[in-house]
Amino acid sequence: MIVPIIGNVTYSITLDPTVWIFDDRKILLEELTENKLSTAEETDEIEKASKRWEKELDPQFHKPPVNRSIKQFEREKILTSSYVMPLKDFINNAEIKTDVEDVTLVTENGDYNITIDDLKEGYFLFALDGKPLKENGPVHFLYQDGANINDPIVGIKKIVIN
Secondary structure (H helix, E strand, O other), X not given: OOEEEEEOEOOOEEXXXXXHHHEOOXXXXXXHHHHOOOXXXXXXXXXXXXHHHHXXXXXXXXXXXXXXXXXXXXXHHHOOOOEEEEOHHHHXXXXXXXXXXXXXXXXXXXXXXXXXXXXXXXXXXXXXXXXXXXXXXXXXXXXXXXXXXXXXXXXXXXXXXX
């Protein structure tokens, strides 16, 4: 149930989608399909630059946000909702080396080549109806624009940065 990021990166990272349910960065699948853009992308450039600067100065920046307390309503919502995780933070933390243009998603059914920009802006579907993706899992890849929402890349076992 883990997905390693390997290849032309400074740091090989292992993703564990089973713990993402407690991560504040997760997005409801319904919100993704309705908006097709995350709220971070809707903010203006000045606000983005300001947030990046504040994060760089914050010593707690390198710790992922985690839900500290989950109320009963939120617990029920988690157990019945479908969630996606934006990949940008993970890809940035792996520190991709220069001149990388494409990525190979290694799956049970063969390899898929996508651009590095598609990967950075993409999402991993990791929970469907509150349950982890055991069949064709552990994650499904969705493009940012939702073009493959009905036919995601499934069964991803490894991300190879070429």
